[in-house]
Amino acid sequence: MEEGNSAGSGGSDSSTSGSGGAQQRELERMAEVLVTGEQLRLRLHEEKVIKDRRHHLKTYPNCFVAKELIDWLIEHKEASDRETAIKLMQKLADRGIIHHVCDEHKEFKDVKLFYRFRKDDGTFPLDNEVKAFVRGQRLYEKLMSPENTLLQPREEEGVKYERTFMASEFLDWLVQEGEATTRKEAEQLCHRLMEHSIIQHVSNKHPFVDSNLLYQFRMNFRRRRRLMELLNEKSPSSQETHDSPFCLRKQSHDNRKSTSFMSVSPSKEVKIVSAMRRSSMSSCGGSGYFSGSPPASGSPPVLCNPKSVLKRPVTSEELLTPGAPYARKTFTIVGDAVGWGFVVRGSKPCHIQAVDPSGPAAAAGMKVCQFVVSVNGLNVLHVDYRTVSNLILTGPRTIVMEVMEELEC
DSSP: OOOOSOOOOTTOOSTTOHHHHHHHHHHHHHHHHHHHHHHHHHHHHHTTSSEEEEETTEEEEEEEEHHHHHHHHHHTTSOSSHHHHHHHHHHHHHTTSEEETTSOOSSOOSSSOEEEEGGGTTOOOOOHHHHHHHHHHHHHHHHTSTTOOOOEEEEETTEEEEEEEEHHHHHHHHHHTTSOSSHHHHHHHHHHHHHTTSEEETTSOOOOOSSSOEEEESOOTTSOOOGGGGGOOSOGGGOOOTTOTTSOOBOOSSOOSOOOOOOSSOOSOEEOSSTTSSOEEBOOGGGTBOSSOOOOTTOOOOOSSOSOSOSSOOOHHHHHSTTOSEEEEEEEEEOOSSOOOEEEEEBSSEEEEEEOTTSHHHHHTOOTTOEEEEETTEEOTTSBHHHHHHHHHTSOSEEEEEEEEEOOO
16 A cells, blocks of 8 residues: 555755755655565565575675576566566665675676575674664654554645644654653754654754654655566655655545555664664564564565574473573663564574674673563563564663573583
8 A cells, every 4th residue: 555645745945956955865766675685575575585595615694696586576576577686686785785606796797696695694884874764763653553653634825635643743753752851862863864864854954953843754665665666766855756754744635544554574674784783664564673662563474594493392381390401591682773672483482593793782681592581671571573573663762671691501
């Protein structure tokens, strides 16, 4: 389902001309490629096109075969022919989203070579633009959750706009949600989001000011992208389509209901960051990549890494048996601009599936194969990873986790 309301330009002026306009268009283009690549990555995981593969007695985790992927793209009508499919994947390679597993080939080739999404091996570069993008995506997903009412149709200067937020209320919410410690810090965050073209005043007339002025997210992170859009060199903001992800949205006079977007997958994030960290971006919703809002009800889970790291199943009863060879540990993990840096999987009990070596969780001492006992004081030994994910995603930025770790013999 695409956005049901009109997607007019929202009164944006011609201030985007010149070098500043070129920079903004490039940021928008980068964001579109990131989201498109991430949505493709999630689909390939879901359909097991991405998986561990062996070659010459060596295992290459989470990779795909170029030739097989081109077959898949044509079969799923994402590309009309093999030449077009190569061009599409080269776009992702040029943006650093995918790469050859040994970095021996810069060009994407229609042969039996292994390629991998950098998101899956932790090599995605986290520059300031990407960090701002991921932060904006996370806030967007939280605001789009059914429980949140901050985004509302509102009127400014006689024009109605949909999914707007009032600056002063947004600052209150950022502090309340633990996204900022002070109102000043929250305002600085909003300035960064505007600088990176993630939010904008509804008519593009004002910078971000702590006031009753209305603002909107420029991007619909949940819109299902087609890979063919990567070959369109136009700036997304210049495409006059009703589902253009970067247009400012005026409310239609014919349809004033606030419709929701349907995500390509459970929209916890569009994970545009290093592996096992918040983006994206994502959305490996059900799999526990912590970075966004809880999954939309009714959406099927997406298993980004279905192979468990556990050597054998372990029950909650076994963990709690007196004398069992497990030690309890408690971690206090403070999320950064990207997230907390770990993946949780499993059920009754959940376990740590992966830990980003450069993330906050690793710094706190978290390791794979540890079993999650409690989150912020709530016992979670008898729930599944979706419940644990929800507790973390809807809680404060600082989380306290108790785990059990098997003792070495």
